[in-house]
Amino acid sequence: MKRTTVLLLIILFVFHIPMTALAQEESVVSLGADLTEAQKEQMLELFQADEDDGKRIEVTNQEERSYLEGLVSEQKIGTRAISSAYVEILEEGKGILVETHNINWVTKEMYANAMVTAGLENARVIAAAPFEVSGTAALTGIMKAFEEATGEELSEDAKKAANEELVTTGELGDEIGQDKAASLVKEIKERILREKVTDPQKIRDIIIEIAGDLNINITQGQIDQLADLMERISKLDLNVEKIYGQLENITKGRDKVRETINENKGLLQQILDAIKNFFAWLSKLLRG
Secondary structure (H helix, E strand, O other): OHHHHHHHHHHHHHHHHHHHHHOOOOEEEEEEOOOOHHHHHHHHHHHOOOOOOOEEEEEOHHHHHHHHEOOEOHHHHOOOOOOEEEEEEOOOOOOEEEEEEEEOOOOHHHHHHHHHHHOOOOEEEEEEEEEEEOOOOHHHHHHHHHHHHHOOOOOHHHHHHHHHHHHHHHHHHHHHOHHHHHHHHHHHHHHHHHOOOOOHHHHHHHHHHHHHHOOOOOOHHHHHHHHHHHHHHHOOOOOHHHHHHHOHHHHHHHHHHHHHHHHHHHHHHHHHHHHHHHHHHHHHHHHO
16 A cells, blocks of 8 residues: 555656646746748747747737737837847746847836836747847747746736836936936836825826936826826736845936936035135135
């Protein structure tokens, strides 16, 4: 009886391992459906993905449009699915790591920020194209590849919010600079989620306050756009501590921006003090 039980346990253990491994792919490559065969090979070579390494999926222009239509211009969406992505699942605690190739509008930080909004975690991601593209459509392939790799379906609301965040940050970056835009959106998002703010007016107050703290001037139209985005994000089931952990490298970059701003403020104050002291000295000299 004991021998039979042990044998059954061994069989279950042996068969459990491959079944568990099959439930989650280590890496998935998402290729634009309209790439030529030569371009697909170019992407696979860039991703260093062999034929037997991971899984291959395709993303169509229609899939991209389902998230981007109404958010960006037709020019940025295009009529062909070109952007491709490589997603590799990492160990717990590794966070989000992003690389880009031939992406000229969306930055690594923008992708990372949007990815955690969508629900991605512990993943190495490469967004790429065979020639320069804006990169807005790549997020669709990244999310699809992550779902394939993990076997988990991301929230549709979260995916839509992530795309809106990506576009909003990119458009803001055109006006104030990409790094400042990414830092601003990330810090506002963290504050909204940490304090569980849902009131539209409080959201606007936080946007204005944080923009002021970072010494970033934004227009009323930009405040409105950020407020709409944050209202959508505030309704998602997101954990701010998990977001902070996933974006540790991005947070360091944001802190560097804040440090630079504070240094500039200090330098400006020193100049103003020197001018004030000069005129005080000159006034005293003339009176004497």
